[in-house]
Amino acid sequence: MGAAVADFFDFRPGAQVPLSGAAGETAATHALASAAYRDVPVDEILKANSEWHKSTVKKGKLSLFAPNLGEAFSHAVQTRMLGGARKPLIQSFGMEPQSVVEHCLAANGVRKARDTRLTGVTFLFGVLFLPGLLVWLLIFQIRKTLGAMKDRRMAALGTAVLVAACGLGILYLIKLPFTGLLGLYIRAMVVVPVIGWLLAKQICERTARDLRDRWGGLLAGGGVGPKIPEAVPSNPNQTAAERLRQSLARLTAEQHSNSVFYAGPKGILGMGTRWGSWQLAEELTPLDGKSEINPFRSWDVVRAIHDQLLLLERGPLHTGGFPKPSIRHWVVSPVGENAGEVSRPGGTDVEAFQIKPHEIQRICNEQQFGSGDRHYLGVQFVLWDGQLVITMLITVTVLHETLRIEVTGHALGPVHPLFTTKPKAKVKEVSRTVKFWETKEVKQPLVETSEVVRLAARAPFTWFPPLLSYLGGKLTLPEPFGLRHAWADKPWRHRFMADDALRAATPVLRVVHASAMRVLEENGVNTERFGNRSLFLSNMVQEASPRKADVYDA
Structure with missing residues (x-):
């Protein structure tokens, strides 16, 4: 498969520069990309779990080394989507996953620059005075552990521990029995880490201001674009940059693959669950006066439907109507409902993750019963700036007469x-000093004391990610993984989105039927x-309610 991708893309140095999300698909892309810059607790992402994807x-060994959401998300996404031994990915319809990965790389770059400076500070003001640094870290770890408890008294005890430690430190400096160089060093052990x-x-x-500006800029519709110069090699000897650029190109190729996976009640991975199904099935009988019909194949019907669907955006009235849909032939492979991974088709009939047209035609005509992949003709609408993806799938089968x-x-x-x-x-929010019955808002430091300690403690270990994950923990992504479907909500909670999905079915169904009749x-x-x-199906499709068509009550 790797050779096929290499043949499809130009991997010469400087030949390709990673691109951002496509026009009209920016809202979902920017929303997911903003997670790379967030400084909220990592547990927040658990709120986005759905019934299918979690x-x-x-957790790590020490909560002091625990990552925040941006750190954990950036590392997890970069490793999962660009790693050399990664599993196949699920396409992210309605967005550009490469743009999200680029923002993760950019966020990691900003943090790496910060951690480089913090590592220098930690060495000069901490490692050289290691006993004092360890004592301070122990105090903050105790405070963090007690503060994380639900009991308010234990949280208050954590703050009291820090205050008591500061008081003992001052008393220790005053009453220290040692003199000379040893006395100065022992005093410095307490003071120098505080200066650091x-x-x-x-x-x-x-760095926090920079990351927050990027976070807010993305959600405002623009912001600073991701800068990853390490992905554009300037000479053939930059092997790491070349590998990164090839990984990004491979990600883009897989995003445009025409093979998808049906996971039972979870629906087609990346497209969502099946909310409606309409079937037109009748016997093939010749016209009166003829003994038999002219032979034709399923592909002949599919090709006629495809040609008519290309005209779907046109209408007799100038009322807006459909935007230009994406019409593609899909090869759908069945996987288990709880499958931990998927496997993409390979061989001579696949090039750059694309199944070749002659193989698609063969599957359409021959693989209609029993095991094997199936062919579907898809009409896809990407609406609401990529926040809503509506896909109507058509399959044609001929068994006996x-x-x-099926739509x-x-x-x-x-x-x-x-x-x-x-x-x-x-x-x-605090009470005013004089008018105590009134309140005012007091601006808090952007980075709290405990957060500075956490970042400084993590900085030297960021050069060894496995060790840092062991000490602080990490985020595990749901499998089979795709950026879009992993954290997608159901559209039925949004009235207009639900209306758009329901309205798309009727015109598509009628175009399909008219083409097949011809x-x-x-x-x-x-x-x-x-x-x-x-005509009967035209009445049924006007029912204004979705249903779980993939859940069979049997």
């Missing part, structure tokens, strides 16, 4: 609201019973 947060903390606080605040045309509706809703929340200023008539098939059935 992320997990693996003050320098680290300035570094952390500058029965022609069956199914799939809908993928907006990304979870967690990803659309903008950064809030850190303020605290092919049948051209080949001498009696279409009277097909016409009656089509």
Whole structure:
């Protein structure tokens, strides 16, 4: 498979520069990309879990080294989507996953620059005075452990521990029995780490402002674009940059693959669950006066439907109507409902993750019964800036003398609201000094004391990610993984989105039926019973309520 991708893309140095999300698909892309810059607790992402896809947060040995959401998300997404031994990905319809990965790389770059400076501060003001640094870290770990408890008295005890430690430190400096160099060093062990903390606080605040500006800029519709110069090699000797660029190109190729996976009640991965199904199935009988019909194949009907669907955006009235849909032939592979991974087709019939047209035609005509992949013709609408993906799938089968045309509706809703929340200023409401019955908001430091300690403690270990994950924990992504469907909400909670999904079904169904009727008539098939059935289905499709069409009550 790797050779096929290499043949499809130009991997010469500087030949490709990673691109951002496509026009009209920015809302979902920017919402997910903003997670790379967030400084909220990592457990917040668990709120975005759905009944089908669940992320997990693996706790580490020391809570002092625990990552925040942005750190954990960036590392997890970068490793999962660009790693050399990664599993196949699920397509992210309605967005550009490469843009999200680029923002993760950019966020990691900003943090790496910060951690480089923090590592220098930690070495000069901490490692050289290691006993004092360890004592301070132990105090903050105790405070963090007690503060995380639900009991308010234990949280207050954590603050009291820190205050008592500061008091004992001052008393220790005054009453120290040692003199000379040893006395100066012991005093410095207590004082110098605090000076290092003050320098680290300035570094952390500058970076925090930068990350928050990027977070807010993305959700405002623009912001600073991701800068990843390490993905564009300037000479053939930059092997790491070349590998990164090839990984990004591979990600884009897989995003445009024409093979998808049906996971039972979970629906088609990346497209959402099946909310409606309409079937037109009747016997193929010749017209009166003819002994037999002209032979035709399923592909002939599919090709006629495809040609008519291309005209779907046109209408007799100038009322807006449909935007230009994406019409593609899909090869659908069945996987288990709880499958932990998927496997993409390979061989000579696949090039750059694309199944070749002649193989698609063969599957359409021959693989209609029993095991194997199936062919579907898809009509996809990406609406609401990528927040809503409506997919109507058409399949045609001929078994013995029965022609069956099935149209199914799939809908993928907006990304979870967690990803659309903008950064809030850190303020605290307190009572006024004189007019105590009134309150005012007091601006809080952007980076708290405990956060500076956490970042400074993590900084030297960021060069060894496995060790840092062991000490602080990590985010585990749901499998089979795709950026879009992993954190998608159902569209039925949004009235207008639900209306759009329901309204798309009727015109598509009627175009499909009209195209099929024309092919049948051209080949001498009696279409009277097909016409009656089509009218009945036209009445059924106007039902204004979705249902769980993939859940069979049997």
